[in-house]
Amino acid sequence: MGRYTARRLMQMIPVVLGATFIVYALVYALPGDPLAGKCGQRPCPDAYIAKYTEQFNLDDPLPVQYVKYLGNLLQGDFGEAVNGEKVLDQIERTYPTTMKLALVAIMFEIIIGIGAGIISGIRRKGIFDSSVLAVTLVLIAVPVFVTGTSLQWFIGVKAGWLPVTATDGTWRQLIMPGFVLAGLSLAYAARITRTSLAEVMRADYIRTAKAKGLPRSRVVGVHALRNSMIPVVTFIGADFGTLLGGAIITEGIFNIDGVGGLIYRSIGLREGATVTGVVTVLILIFLLVNLFVDLLYAVLDPRIRYE
């Protein structure tokens, strides 16, 4: 497993290099002058333009710019935005909130999604199962801004149980946005769990478990559950990686200062350094989460061996 992990980590190097180059090239290819509009209603003074052209290597051809950027990156210098704020500071400001939001969302997926999936999986065609199918269908069909604003109105404003926005990014504020963000994936997680469990319950080894005289709770909770969790872990793991990349719409609805909004604003403002820097960090995190999920398979299913 150690060698496998090392190999996977090595494979990340070309992926990160390729991805950062593509992002860098895309930002470079954006039409328009990156310094236009930075000085209000009038054109920027020549000294200002010269300073930033120098700072961001804007006179160099793309490959040279990229190599210089990469050199700084390797020394831990993510560069700074035009307003002088360090990109690393921007990440530090927004990333903890995004991580917390992703964690809240993933908890909803695990607890409600898997929980509902298990119950409807063992009691198929019952009233609970039918309700789960109906509710998940609604969650899948309705866009995030509808569930988001509806919950804000009913739970935040009318009932007053939870704060309407999450400006400071505290855990309590993030409950509602976390649920909204989880909504779609939660519905899928419930459905995948349900199907997977129902399928496993028909397996030969479940018949064996019954023939062994095990109580039903043990047949389902021990013998069926572990096997049925393999596809669910795949799904939730991949989803966690995505959630860690920020959530533009949910962040927007709940006024969360997260990484999704940061990228969105930076693209609008042509903040090349911020966009490239943040995306690089996100790619790294996504790759690491994926590696972790792959390693988790081997724990769940001993037939999977990493040499």
Added chain:
Amino acid sequence: MPNSGSESAPAFDLNVGAGEPLLEVVDLHVEFRTREGIARAVNGVSYSVKPGETLAVLGESGSGKSVTAQAIMGILDTPPGYITKGEVRFCGQDVLTLPEEDRRKLRGASMAMIFQDALSSLNPVFSVGWQIGEMFRVHEGMSRKEAKLKAIELLDRVRIPSAKDRVGDYPHQFSGGMRQRVMIAMAIALNPRLLIADEPTTALDVTVQAQVMDLLAELQRESGMGMILITHDLGVVADVADICAVMYAGRIVEHADVHELYANPAHPYTKALLGSIPRLDLKGQEVAVIKGLPPTLTNLPTGCAFHPRCSYVKDRCRSEEPPLYSVNEHRDSACHYWEEVLDGSPE
């Protein structure tokens, strides 16, 4: 205390008097209620097994032999399967009337079952030692550590080499024959009185088949348990069984001592079955096959279910269902013309 609620204390006396049957199935009916209609999988099966005795249940796929076994064990999937009539007397007690919790305690502990394909019948994500040890942990409330030692002991007993090193291995790391030994070890863990082996060698190589059957026979000699051997392999039956029940379309069509049955079948189906074995002394000739297909269980033929495929068929067979005629005191045949069948070829 963990497990305290599930430790096994049988709900009734498990002693069987000398010569008394260990298991008696009486007029068992099982049907499957499906969308296509009601499939009558078992239609009045009766058989019995004494301690130390081996009953072979022979028949094609879909003849109801496995369903009968599942009904005995109480692991029939309900729905769609329902026991509509009959009794399953185990040590004199009709277990069909017992509450589920009492039946669960019998399962695995007093009556155990092994299945055809050990790879799919063992849980892929738990080690074999864990799966064997689970019997002791659930039924006897043993600790993990004690259960593991017991599992090693059992792996030794079913002759898995270096049991101590292999107890932590997973099913996919064993060969087919070794996996079936693991299955057997799990089934005999708590010294069951009755062992049901549902096609235990079908998925194995011929050489390994013999080893597994020898092991089963030996374990049976040591423990004196009764055994039901479900198979469609006539060769296996001849070697190990005492009595043989041949099933067709959910009924027993012939029930006899194995040697008598082989020497001189009293039912056209048994005769055809025996005739379809390739024989060395008839090398070069075509192997006899039974014409036609087994009937669909949702739509059984009238009269004798075998009549569309029978070479002895007469008008009476199409309308009148044959009862189980007594051929002699320990032999029955469900054929109106069993005497003719015994005597020789059809006219």
